Amino acid sequence: MPTGVHLRDARQQLFDAAERVLLRDGPNGLTSRAVTDEAGCAKGVLLTSALATLFGPIPVAIIPLITFRDELRARLRQARSGGGIAILAEAATAVSAYLAAERELGRIAVDADIDSLTLSLVGGGHLLFADRDPGPPDLAAVNKLVTAVIADAVQRRPS
Known part of the structure; x- marks a missing residue:
């Protein structure tokens, strides 16, 4: 995501992304990088x-x-x-x-x-x-x- 773009409810966006990563890739796939990539944020x-x-x-x-x-x-x-x-x-x-x-x-x-x-x-x-x-x-x-x-x-x- 480009710098300066406002994220709407970043916390919820990160939790939602973490849930998707966990369901898709399991516990071993749940890394901070995977979550931020899934959420589309830096x-x-x-x-x-x-x-x-x-x-x-x-x-x-x-x-x-x-x-x-x-x-x-x-x-x-x-x-x-x-x-x-x-x-x-x-x-x-x-x-x-x-x-x-x-x-x-x-x-x-x-x-x-x-x-x-x-x-x-x-x-x-x-x-x-x-x-x-x-x-x-x-x-x-x-x-x-x-x-x-x-x-x-x-x-x-x-x-």
């Missing part, structure tokens, strides 16, 4: 959808509560490793694993700095969603971030 759309879900209303509302309440951070540190910031750490782990898998499949350059890409996506995504006035960013803004962050790593991949 790989960045899948990562865009993931960031939009990751920074939905509840996680974005929880992060400031954790940041500004010392007693809550202390309780969270006791309850789980990583404490309150574990929410962002778990997000970074998930994004990093996704990018590493894409690199292993040859869709991202072998020398891509996964750690820096992850920090850029999670940090940039959080900043986009943290300012919710007048509401969360539209998917076009999130896709613009994802595309800019991963553009070099995708263009330099081996053919």
Whole structure:
């Protein structure tokens, strides 16, 4: 799909495509590439959808509560490793694993700095969603971030 074309309900489009791939090719055929190819959209759309879900209303509302309440951070540190910031750490782990898998499949350059890409996506995504006035960013803004962050790593991949 050409850059700049708006996808109508990208999340539903991806789920529908995943269902078709699963029914046609079985569980082993269900890859991120197969889903985006079936949906007729760029790989960045899948990562865009993931960031939009990751920074939905509840996680974005929880992060400031954790940041500004010392007693809550202390309780969270006791309850789980990583404490309150574990929410962002778990997000970074998930994004990093996704990018590493894409690199292993040859869709991202072998020398891509996964750690820096992850920090850029999670940090940039959080900043986009943290300012919710007048509401969360539209998917076009999130896709613009994802595309800019991963553009070099995708263009330099081996053919």
